[in-house]
Amino acid sequence: MSDHPTLTWTDARGLTHTARWRSESGVSAPRRVMVADDQTPADRAYRLVCEGTALLWQGDFHNARQLLQALVRRLDKRETRDRAASTSRGTAKPASGAAPDAAVHASPDPAQAFHLHRKRQAERARILGQVLIPVEAGHRIALRRAPDVVAACTEAYGPADEAYVLSLRELQGLIGAHEWRKKGVAIPALQAAIHPHYGVFSPLRGEYLDLVAQAPLPAALQAQNEAWDIGTGTGVLAAVLARRGIARVRATDLAPRALVCARENLARLGVLSQVDLLQTDLFPDGQAPLVVCNPPWVPARPHSSVEQAVYDPDSRMLRGFLQGLAPHLAPGGEGWLILSDLAEHLGLRSRAELLGWIEAAGLQVLGRLDIRPRHGKVTDPDDPLHAARAAELTSLWRLGLAGEAASPAA
Structure with a gap:
């Protein structure tokens, strides 16, 4: 464990846990982690991830996917609102706190638009990457209604003889890559x-x-x-x-x-x-x-x-x-x-x-x-x-x- 980045969190009983952190893109392990489950409201989850708090999921796996979709909808709504506000002002400078995407559509400079677009993509990835999934040794997920991801994770990571945690978005990427590999x-x-x-x-x-x-x-x-x-x-x-x-x-x-x-x-x-x-x-x-x-x-x-x-x-x-x-x-x-x-x-x-x-x-x-x-x-x-x-x-x-x-x- 000492050779790998680790993630630390405290459960509802006040017990501290540590697991290996995996990130294909090299994202550092989140510093603030809260346990979340089926009772966590989407609005609260959205506020927490925007503030930089990661959510370690302990509920039904399908509900974790639904939570992630809810976060996507809230980000889309914010970007659409900010883009409309930027267009109505007729200026390339977004309002304070606006999403970078607003400036992307308003900017007349293609290079500036590109860099703002990449900045928006990175920020969006950071926020959506804060929903975390615990995985047991052997690439098995113990959550209710979790899919079998052994083949997908083995193809990407190789064998796993210890538990680890990764973002749900990365896990979805592994599953998607596995399907493309099969289908061609x-x-x-x-x-x-x-x-x-x-x-x-x-x-x-x-x-x-x-x-x-x-x-x-x-x-x-x-x-x-x-x-x-x-x-x-x-x-x-x-x-x-x-x-x-x-x-x-x-x-x-x-x-x-x-x-x-x-x-x-x-x-x-x-x-x-x-x-x-x-x-x-x-x-x-x-x-x-x-x-x-x-x-x-x-x-x-x-x-x-x-x-x-x-x-x-x-x-x-x-x-x-x-x-x-x-x-x-x-x-x-x-x-x-x-x-x-x-x-x-x-x-x-x-x-x-x-x-x-x-x-x-x-x-x-x-x-x-x-x-x-x-x-x-x-x-x-x-x-x-x-x-x-x-x-x-x-x-x-x-x-x-x-x-x-x-x-x-x-």
Whole structure:
């Protein structure tokens, strides 16, 4: 127990209890904890969690879910009220105590709107994460009408030989990830499904896969039939490349759980014999005629491990890929950078900045393929970032060595 964060609380009899605290996103154990049950009014619970007091649930499990839904409704109501008040004032500055979402809709500055939106998301997650569930050793929940979460928790955490406490929201995330892992995500480019593991980004936004499936292959593959997939995640890009007839694919990732996930998916798709999986930061040793990377597209701090596929502080992975690409490209080879321009529409990174990084890395743009995202938020006018999302394009940038004549496609 001393090696792990702990949570301490006092029960109705005045007895003190301690249990391991689990948080996938690294949230610290709450300092103030009260026991709550089926008799705890939702309004009182809402006041307590907003003030920073966590509620350790000791009642019926389904009632805990209903309490969480009640907290969501109260947050939604507050945000709608504050947004309406901000709109009626016609100003970007919300009233004292207003939810950050009010300023998001009022702000004319896309970057400011984005940062306020992220602030609102973090605050909302903090409040809703204050409903806690005790879990016994072996990932079993002793509450009435509790679901069987052994498989979901084992997939995420591994075996558990001691009791612990986690937020109900995180537990719901574990259950959801378990269901996605069982069901899989349909990938039209593969005519098959990819099964994401917990903590590994799911390829729900599949438009970029269409670009990789359709882009003309560089002629340099005729001399060396090998491609690299940098940051493979679920292994979906490696699978697309293998299905396109590339004899050898080297797929890299730093996260062990991503490599396990990729291996299972590639085996299920029947292409594992074509793929070498490597735990390394960005590039393996050597050179390849085709190097593909789909880095996080928004330069901001992630709030959880799965968000690392979307948010990348200071564009570290993007810049690392560009800076290291030239030495790893075989003569006549291409680097395919798959990148959304959402950051540009949010004012977080300019097109000139991206082109400057490409040039400084000794690279040139050979061509670009574009596609529009198809996810629901593109057409949702109530989304705080709707203007940026409506203008977003996802592109496959074909990059080659500066000064090198472009080779014909294979």
